[in-house]
Amino acid sequence: MNEASRTYDVIVIGAGPVGENVAERARAAGLSTVIVERELLGGECSFWACDPSKALLRPVVARADARRIPGLRQAVAGPLNAAEVLAHRDKMVSYWKDEDQVDWLDSVSVDLIRGHGRLQGPRAVAVQTPDGDTVHLTARHAVALSTGTSAALPPIPGLDTVQPWTNREATSADRVPDRLAVVGGGVVAVEMATAWQALGSQVTMLVLEDGLLERMEPFAGELVADGLREAGVDIRFGTQVASVARDSGPHSEVRITLTDGEELAAEEILLATGRAPRTADLGLETVGLTPGDWLTVDDTFQVTAVADGWLYAVGDVNRRALMTHQGKYQARIAGAVIAARAGGEPVDDAPWGAHVATADHVAVPQVVFTHPEVASVGLTTREAERTGRRVKVVDYDLAHVAGAHLYAEGYRGQARMLIDLDNNTVAGVTFAGPGVGELVHSATIAVAGEVPLERLWHAVPAFPTIGEVWLRLLETHRG
Structure with missing residues (x-):
């Protein structure tokens, strides 16, 4: 068993999409950066969640839509070819190999150490490698934990x-x-x-x-x-x-x-x-934290309970918004903040003080890839009631939109827009129906941008698309 010691400006533990983005952002600012991963680079999303699940679901949803289209339904009346679907899934996850991700890390000059990384006190990480060696790492400026979550299993006997x-x-x-x-x-x-x-x-x-x-x-x-x-x-x-x-x-x-x-x-x-944070064996106890806990952070993703501002927790592990796209959003902010606080080269024109997270409080988009799909962003009616927000609920039957008739026969769907009565802006939107996943970004812009309704009227939806529901929601609101 061998031991070695190395020093970097930034150490990132966890090489999923979130950790990769933190590392790339820090390295782009000129900071020496290493990323530690004990499994596959690309993490849960690439190999066991987002990518494989959507590869399985896409033919299911496409067939379900096709079965509602005259002239096409007969061609897709039979069962799915499960073997072909599973084979395509395997291809989409690169057969559970991560060589492409390793090449990408090399291309952005981020070092990689494979193994299990644990904190060993402030700014210190020890990595147990697969061959039994130990690598001791020291961070000059920051350690970022991006270890994500794992399935939380209930205590069922047997x-x-x-x-x-x-x-x-x-x-x-x-x-x-x-x-x-x-x-x-x-x-x-x-x-x-x-x-x-x-x-x-x-x-x-x-x-x-x-x-x-x-x-x-x-x-x-x-x-x-x-x-x-x-x-x-x-x-x-x-x-x-x-x-x-x-x-x-x-x-x-x-x-x-x-x-x-x-x-x-x-x-x-x-x-x-449900999900549980992967923090049970990260050495949290060496910096005064409790193993197995979620990590509480501020809006720049510094862990609030650790002094001197060197420890960051980014992505699912901080429980702010357990979705890959939100984790990558957080990572871009955290990487830029780390770089600016370390005196690195600016990665864009904004000062570090402008790099704070707001979207994961008020504008978190989500799509559920079922049939029908569900897409949402911002508040739900129950959340508005719980938080005391004054909202008006505007509902519209998506089946009454011209684009829905063209999409499929017997289209069923629903749209809901919550209007903030104090600001006259959109506080939340939910769509449910075939093909609504692509509507969520327009809703996200309306919510995150706090677009006044009087301006939203001038965002004209194309005809005939399902997106015309925006016009119908505004008309319903106006009465």
Whole structure:
């Protein structure tokens, strides 16, 4: 076992999209930077979340849309070719190899150390490499933790014996289970239920709550539930798992006992019950923090409980907005802040004091890639009520938009706009319906830009598109 010591301006632990952006931003400012990763460069999003899940879902949604188009539905009446879908998924994730990401790091002159990095006190990191060596790192200016999250598993008796699926297994499985039980009703649950039902599984969803997508507007979950049922998914609301057990033998079944005594059987069980921060083994205790905790940060992503401002937590690990695009937004800000505070070269024309996060408070866009899709940004009605914001709720049936008639026969969808009555701006927007994912950026601009409604009238939507719903929402508001 060998030991070595190195010093850099910036150390980044975690080489997902967030860590990569922090490192690139710091290096662009002239700071020597190293990134530490124990798994694959590209992280959860590239290999076990965003990319593979959307590769699985795209043919599902395209076929569902095509089946509603006269003259085309007959051509797509048959089942999906699951083998081709899985093969395309494998290609989209580069067969779980990260050579391209390594080449990119080289191209931006960021060093890489593979291994498990842990804090060893202020500005110090020790990396245990796969071959058993230890590399001791010291940061002149900053350490950024970008380790993300992992699946949070509930304390179900017998769970440790059944090898349950998490998002990782659900997005990387190489065969279609005959029967799949999905525990949960959030984004991962509905997206994976959509994908695997279409690929040939009989999916049963066990949902503790009374609806799907409970953090979004109620109509969104209702429309997604209708779409899942139409596809053949069995959804059971108000249902809790009491225990699980797996029979012996290859491809043996998981026996699921519910709290009401009912028993179910499935070939696989997916736990989609939330996320937990990957901070349990980061050495947080060496800087006065609690292992396993989320990391609280200010709007420049400095960890507030650590003195001297050298420790940053960026992306999901700070719990501000658990989405890749928001993490990359945070990373751009954090990298620029680190560079400016270290006296590095400016990476743009803004002083470091201007680099503070605002979007992850008020303008977080999200798309749920089910059929129908759901897209939202800003406040929901419940959030507005909880925070005391004075809003007007404006609803419009998307099926009444001309573009929706052209998109598909029997189009079902809903749009909701929340108007801030004190500022006369848009506080939140939710769309649910086929093809609405591409509407979310226009909504994000309206919310983040605080565009006054009197100016929004002059943003003319093209005809005939689903985006014409903006005009209809404004007309409904005007009455």
